[in-house]
Amino acid sequence: MKMKKTTIGVAAAAGLFGSLCIWAGAASAAEKFSDLQYSQWAADSIEYLSNRGTVAGYGNGKFKPEGAVTRGQAVTFMVRELYPMGVPEAAGSAAYTDVSPTHPFYREIAAAAKTGLAGGFPDGSFHPDAPITRAETASFLARAYALEEGGKHMQLSDADSSWAAAPIRIMSSNGLIGGYADGTYRPNQSVTRAEFAVFMTRVIRFEREAAIGAKDWDKLMSYMTLNEQVGQMLMPDIRMYKGQPTTTVNDGLKDIIHEQAPGGFIVFDKNIVNAEQLTTLTDGLQAEEAKAGDIPLFLGVDQEGGVIKRIPGGTNLPGQMALGATGDAGLAEAAGKLTGEELKALGLQLNFAPDLDVNSNPDNPIIGKRSFGSDPDLVSSLGLATMRGLKASGVIAAVKHFPGHGDTTVDSHLGLPVLMHDRNRLDEVELKPFKAAVASGVDMIMTAHIAFPAVDDEHVVSLKDGSSVPIPATMSKKVLTGLLREELGFKGVIISDAFTMNGIAEHFGEAQAVTRAVNAGVDIILMPQDPAAAQRTLVKAVQNGSVPMVRIHDSVKRILSLKDKYGLFDRGESLSAKLASLKGVIGTDQHRQVERTIAERAVTLLAGRDGKHPDLIRQGDRVAIVAADEEQAKQLESQLALAGAGKLLRTQVVVMKPGKANEAMPAIDQADYVIAASYQFRNTASQFSWSDSQAVIDELNKRDKRYVLLSLGNPYEMLYVRNVKSGIAAYGKEEPNTAAAIRVLLGQLDPQGVLPVAS
Structure with missing residues (x-):
């Protein structure tokens, strides 16, 4: 069917109101009706319109579905759709002899009269309390939505003789109304409230489907309620429901989807049992959304690889700093591609990765080995390659954390970091990878809850203690609109970092924060503390003018386009087809080979007596594995047994408690070789308890033992531990990293990596 532009195409509309867009009704709390048990055929439509704020009950939980719809009520339902912000006061007089200013639907009938939405009778009356007929229903709806004749042909024996023959034909030819078994339409029969809800819902959904098919996002938005548009800008966390992990589509999720219409959800490891369960969950979420509406959900996850991973049984990769040590953009692209393939198979289309932070500060407590390294050119090269891989697999890359989180000493989960560098330094280091990403067409960028006074020196009063605190990038218009959009030219979607983090939560309060963030340029609020409250806040902010409607439209259009x-x-494959395909995608041998290659190419020599190799484990050695964590030590022991089969090795695990390095000495004395494992992450390197590692190294040197200082975390050991004769970095304590490190210690591989951070 050829569709007109969605405006009221009548001369009367050109006056006071101009062209009247078909907007959905204003947001309001949806009623729950108790009397629909005998009208289940219409229940979905009634709920749909109630959620839109279009229809209402009688205030006592009753909808009275079999009751007649009056002409006044029908006009009111449509006007609620047409005027999302309320009926304009300028609607003027109803101009009908039987519609007085005291009539409950006076203003709506007046608006309909002014716009030509509905007409009266030749004698100047409107009959507002008369039941609306099926003929009038077809006429009202066809006129309101400027419908044109469609391609379906239905023979209705009594339609052609009706005064409403043309609108009946238009509606029936688009499948929006039907007749009875005897081939009649019965145009003069009155319409029940349930029937009118069904007819109106069909038209709205028909128009929305047409807009989606035409990729006409402006038109689609004209049929979205304000509540629905704001919902697209929210991406809640669904980890828990009633104290239990959310692993199925429970009642809480259904309520959120139907009542809040969120743009998407982020999933965490608590939501995941295995690949089959996760696929069933994501499929169920999209299916529930399809019942509630027609705009699919973003389903996102943090799958950086290495320490930040969510997918059990998947190819979790050695991590970004391991890739940095390889310096190989081809491997980075392969890593991005296989990650995307696995996420897409699981029903996840959005990855909050790669991390484009330049980790130039060893004391960074939150980024560290999540970064590719301390060289902005290396970060740019590998970040763009990872983006290409994700995009090639059909998964959105959301790069983070703009404008840069790599040189902070405060974790923004816990506080508000402030980066004091001048603009020249920001351009040369922090901003460089993001500029490259924007130039390469990145689709989504995540903001940082970090203040950058060189770009925005505004301060506000903290709700935490009344102190003056700088505005973080997430809430700064100068950073997000001025720098990112206008200066760098970013056209994609801006998503915030989690609003549960203290960098936002403790200083600003969610109501202030979401309003300021949206006005600053954020398109999607990630993990609002109270999604329903955040939605109400933004709806109210639009209604009172503190957030311009154009800001909402701009964001929603970008979201829909993406x-x-x-x-x-x-909508894609059936659930059974998705489940059947998992085995051929998740953790395949091909993907595991990429994982192993990265891990093996990454192992980096930190110190060696010959300058090329660490001390090697020999045939028949007694090997002591000294670590601060028993699980970590046991994993190394397991990897050593697997890779060293045939070497007749004997191993002993020593768990070294803080400040108790002396307790490891008996095992060290008996050993021929010592693996001294070190793991520093999620804390500042300069304040880490390096004294235990130093004590062990000193004793090993004194005893002239063969050993290795094995760095499994951030690779900053050489800055703080002195006189290390033999050391390597593996960049992770996960299986691919430790397996590669053990192979190097057995002499099966040479350390090939290059340290990607300054030391």
């Missing part, structure tokens, strides 16, 4: 770009509107 969902379309990555095929989210194509």
